Amino acid sequence: MRRQFLFLAATAPALLVAPGLAHAAARRRASPPLAQRRLELRHAATGARFEGPYHNGVDFDAGAMRELSIVLADTRTGTVRPFDPKAIDILWEVGARERMASFNVLSGYRTPASNAAVHGAGDSQHMRAAALDVQVPKAKLASFGHAALALGRGGVGSYPDHGFVHVDSGPVRSWGFDRAAGVARAPARTPEQIRLDRMAEAWAQTRRR
Template sequence: MVETLNTGLTRRALLGAFAATAVTAAPTFSNAAGFIRGAGDIRRLRMYSGRTGERIDMIYWIDGQYIKDAVGEISHFMRDWRSNEVKSIDLRTVDVMAAAHHLMDVDEPYLLLSGYRSPQTNAMLRSRSRGVAKKSLHMKGQAADLRLKTRSVSQMADAALSCRAGGVGKYYGSNFVHMDCGIVRSWRG
C-alpha cells in the first residue's frame, strides 16, 4: 500500500523532493534518447485512483537517473486493482504521462482509470466492450487510461501527441485519454 503523509505526498516523494533541491547544475542531455520533450530535468508523476482511494505524488527521475524506489511505487500504484497483480510499468509510458502533464501546466493529478491489466482482466473487459484490444499494451504495463477534470480530452491528447513517443487514444464518450509507449499513432475510440 502507498503510505501517505497528511500533505498527500508519499514518504518517497518527500525524500525525492529534498534530493531534488540539491540538484543545482543546469540540465544536461547526455541521455538524449531517454529524454522526453517537456518532462524537464526533474520528472514527477501525480495521480489518484478512484478504485483504491490511493494517491501518488512522486518525483521518479532526477538529473538523468530513475529513482528505483519511486519507480517501484508507481508500478504498485498502477497495478491491476481487480486482481491486485503488480507488473513493472514501462518507464517510457511513465515519461509520456509526466511530459504531457508538464506540458498542460496543470496542478491537478491524473485520475488513473486503468494501468496494468492482467490477461484475465483484459479478457473480461474485452467481453464487455468492443473498445478493448485483444493484445492490449495494458497487459505489458505499457499503457494508461487517464482523465483530468480541468482539461478536455482534446487538450490531454494534444499534449501527449506532442511528445511523439507513443500511442494516444481519444475517448470522448468516456472522457479519458489512453497513453502508451508503443508505435507513434493516434485514434478516436
C-alpha cells in the same frame, strides 16, 4: 631583494591560475540543479496514490518506480508488474505541456484475464504495464490528447464521451481523433466496458469517504 623576487616568482603561477579556477567555480555555482520529474497520481478504482519525484534528472528512481507499479497494479487481482518508465515519462511530459500536475488514472496494468473482461484489444499495451487511461477535465481533454499526439511517442486514444485519454509507450498510432475537424471522437464502447467503468468509479467513491 632576492627573497622578495623568489616569493613573487613562486606566487606568479598561482596568480595566473587563480582567475581560471575562480571562473570554473563560478560556473559550477551558476549551473542549475538537475530538474527532478515529479508526479501526483491516484488510481480511481483503488484510491492508491503516488506523490513525489520518480526521476532525479539523470535516471529513473528505482524505489519510486516500484511504488508506481503498486499503485498501477491490476485492480481485479492486485497483481503487480513493473511499470514501463517510458509510459510514465509520456504522462509526465504531456502534463508539463498542459500544466497539469495531478492525474486520476482509471486503468494501468491489466492481467490478460482483466483485459479480456473489459474487452480490451488482444495486444493491449495495458498487459505490458505500458499504458495509462487518464481522466482529464472536459475543458482540457482535446488539448491533452493533441499534446500527447504531438510527442510522437506511443499510442494515444481519445474518449471524450467518457472523459479520458489513453497513452502508452507502444508503437506510434492513434484513435478517436477526427483529424479533418481537429477534434476528438470517441470509439464505440461496449455495454460491458461502460458497466466496468461505472463500477470503478463507484469503488473510488467509497474510498473517498
